[in-house]
Amino acid sequence: MIRRFYTCCFYLLLPVIFLRLWWKSRKLPAYRSRWLERLGWAKVPKEYQHGLWIHAASVGEVVAASMLVKTLREQGDKRPIVMTTMTPTGSEQVQRSLADQQVYHVFVPYDLPCAVRRFLDFVRPKILILIETEVWPNLLAEAKKI
Numbered sequence: 001m002i003r004r005f006y007t008c009c010f011y012l013l014l015p016v017i018f019l020r021l022w023w024k025s026r027k028l029p030a031y032r033s034r035w036l037e038r039l040g041w042a043k044v045p046k047e048y049q050h051g052l053w054i055h056a057a058s059v060g061e062v063v064a065a066s067m068l069v070k071t072l073r074e075q076g077d078k079r080p081i082v083m084t085t086m087t088p089t090g091s092e093q094v095q096r097s098l099a100d101q102q103v104y105h106v107f108v109p110y111d112l113p114c115a116v117r118r119f120l121d122f123v124r125p126k127i128l129i130l131i132e133t134e135v136w137p138n139l140l141a142e143a144k145k146i
Contacts, residue, residue, distance in 0.1 A: 030088030040109040040118030048104040051080030053125035062093040084108035
């Protein structure tokens with residue numbers, strides 16, 4: 001019941017959320033790009049599907065995740081990795097610190113069931129690793145189904 005209420009509120013606030021993205025993009029134009037990814041429309045190449053999905057909200061979490069990815073690669077783990085972040089600065093950090101590790105970056109979908117399902121259909125992860133303290137009830141519920 002609480003998750004339904006949360007989800008309804010999230011859907012109602014979506015125009016405000018996109019308006020906020022547009023507002024933030026005045027100072028940081030990267031917020032203006034790739035909006036469809038935030039609704040789950042993530043075109044992930046086939047070679048990155050069926051692997052690990054690592055979610056690191058922003059720069060600090062990406063730094064921590066980078067050490068994990070590098071350790072996995074050093075140990076011979078060749079599974080594809082899709083890493084998601086919430087912020088453009090997190091995206092830049094992924095590109096900067098993991099460019100040589102074969103990690104594909106997309107923005108995490110907003111915590112709406114349809115967006116998360118669409119994202120999961122594109123990525124088809126075998127394992128989800130969350131590196132953050134935020135709770136995403138719809139993301140967790142949908143990921144549990146796969």
